[in-house]
Amino acid sequence: MSDRQLHLNVNLLHSGVYASAWRLPESDPRACFDVGHYVRVAEIAERGKLDAIFLADTPAITDRIDYRSFMSMEPTIVLASVAAATSHIGLIATASTTYNEPYNIARRFATLDLASGGRAGWNAVTTADASASRNFGLSNVLEHKARYERAKEFAEVVHALWDSWEDDAFVGDKSSARFVDTSKVHPIAHRGAHYAVAGPLNVPRSPQGRPVTVQAGGSHDGRDLAAAQAEAVFTLAQTIEEGVAYARDLRARAATYGRAGDSIVILPGLATVIGSTEAEARRRQDELWELVPIEYSLARLAGTLQVDPAILELDKPLPDPLPLPANANHTMFQGTVNLARRGNLTVRQLLRALGGGVGHRIIVGTPEQIANDIEAWFKAGAADGFNLMPDVLPTGLEVFVDNVVPILQRRDLFRTDYAGTTLREHFGLPRPISHFARRTEAAATA
């Protein structure tokens, strides 16, 4: 295998990325409320030697659930169940920095890391949706910049808590009655603009040292947060050029924080519709598209753009100009507008290209074509891998694992077995040393 490794997550979007996925004959409509569904998908991902499963999250109903299945169950609970049924697959859950306390998040993910033998990842998001803010006592969502300032401090606190136990703080010596060497368990004494947290965490240092920190924002502030603190990013890019430009920008920003550029794994979203011939794949895409009610697609697009659906005319292009709303999800907004402008698409064509309202790139073709595309992006430096979004779950992932993965393996791009057992090992990320331990070491050397 070549030095540089391809990384593949599956974004476990309930019944699949297509809004109509739950309506296929093969689909169980209740899947999004059934932890067994998540376990089955994770088992398939593990059979395919994928790096991780990834669960998106918003603490609110943000989609048109009259029409489609949605992210419902709380992700860390789901992943704890999945951990019990699997042994290698990484487990990444989204949790909001705006609607949680850093102590609780640090603790929950450290526990998941212990329970899974070092497979936990935390996708830190700031949660743009106004519907979420109304579930947490706020009548308006926090302004974009304020959310990211809090997020940065939140992640600092979480990382400090994960570092608060040195690796060898636990003693457990029965004869001397010494359980923990408390000189190696440190208060963090954090006092910042938004948080005051004494620490230490009440969970010892977990197998990965720190669970992997993931980030998914494409805005200026989002990229800055990723550059400062993320070890993997879930991005949106529609073309190789966009992907390359994003990677260059992020690695340059990381350098300003004194971080090596390749210390961040860049994973654009990639929706897949696979057939044994290209014609079969197109037919599958047509079927999936025809099962998406047009009212749903319009409502979803209007939601992304934060406009009144009435101003969207099906056979005309998007209104121009279309200003960025104050509290939009920047990544989704810009991805959608770029897609429309680049192809000069009508609203109807845009909806179809979005596949029912996604915004991430969709590729439709044979396993060979999918593998070629992945290889091209990877070799161009537009991606270190992908956050896969199969059209339908679990069937779309099963087809990928059984048909695309073997091609990538034959081309020496993807592992044929796991080399390690932790998510850090899958991603090729170092296990960090507690900054308290580093300080102790430095003092001993001086």
Add this chain to the structure above:
Amino acid sequence: MSDRQLHLNVNLLHSGVYASAWRLPESDPRACFDVGHYVRVAEIAERGKLDAIFLADTPAITDRIDYRSFMSMEPTIVLASVAAATSHIGLIATASTTYNEPYNIARRFATLDLASGGRAGWNAVTTADASASRNFGLSNVLEHKARYERAKEFAEVVHALWDSWEDDAFVGDKSSARFVDTSKVHPIAHRGAHYAVAGPLNVPRSPQGRPVTVQAGGSHDGRDLAAAQAEAVFTLAQTIEEGVAYARDLRARAATYGRAGDSIVILPGLATVIGSTEAEARRRQDELWELVPIEYSLARLAGTLQVDPAILELDKPLPDPLPLPANANHTMFQGTVNLARRGNLTVRQLLRALGGGVGHRIIVGTPEQIANDIEAWFKAGAADGFNLMPDVLPTGLEVFVDNVVPILQRRDLFRTDYAGTTLREHFGLPRPISHFARRTEAAATA
């Protein structure tokens, strides 16, 4: 079996209720950080047909971890792992109303209820410890009354969110493209003194309708909260008289909220040390006690009483008077002081009676003696069952399940198999109707 059922939970206190439990030859000192340990205990509890496992929690280090194992891993993550390995045992996790948001708690427990097929219970606590407050941006703990006011409103919001989906809101009809009947999914529009929560929850109504609400406070405000909202209580009582008085008081308070007195399952804590003869049980207690460092016991007692350890003289009684500190855990404080005064104990004798700092009743004897004690309390109306606290885990529970449970079964006091699959069914609690559905029904009848 007689009509009235005995209920038995095991309080899964890491290595066991004795501070020295981790030091026994049979114990794995790392057990409190190992989800496999929790799974093993749950499997034994399920083999014994117990109602539930119960996990205590505080989001801080509150014990002297230099000397003993402690509650560390986040309980809902642990229980999600346990759920995957078991099929019947109830799963009760503690979560603080002071350091969480109601939307997050409603969602996490609804998810656990879905993932476990209806076995989730939420033990709502207000968290008295000052060390916890300092992990959440507060320099001082909220005053007792304020904590309970918030807790009451918090539980109201959680219950409303659990009710926000009617049972039949999910449709999942592939042909009509109708996923959810949103006329049966209700905003809760809560605006109270402490919380403003729009809802609805983004999780459908879970198998139990609502996860079971448990409460564990013995103070005036704690009892009032339990009377208003709890379906099971974990209490502290050292004598049958105390137990009977508590039950009478709680049932009278419940009546003022329009609730039937027997709608609350009362479960005092009961620590057990079991031997095949009484002498053997006493020897085991001696061994356990001798392995508890006296510095630990003193520090723990001083913590419960919130006094300087230096004022506690080993061979004298507790100082008198001993005022209730403003932010003490009332139940633990009062239980400890009562125990000392009743027996006119010296500090040394008190420490031994506490078994290293617990406060709950300890019974030492043969399986027959333990069964007799349980039967006497149950028949006197001092308890509907017990929250068992085995001396050492898992071995102390194993002995209970293999030796005490069969006696209780032969006496027709305890189930020989589960009659249902949910925690509500084990506890004999009705499955509540969503108050939104009740309103719809009432409107249809009018």
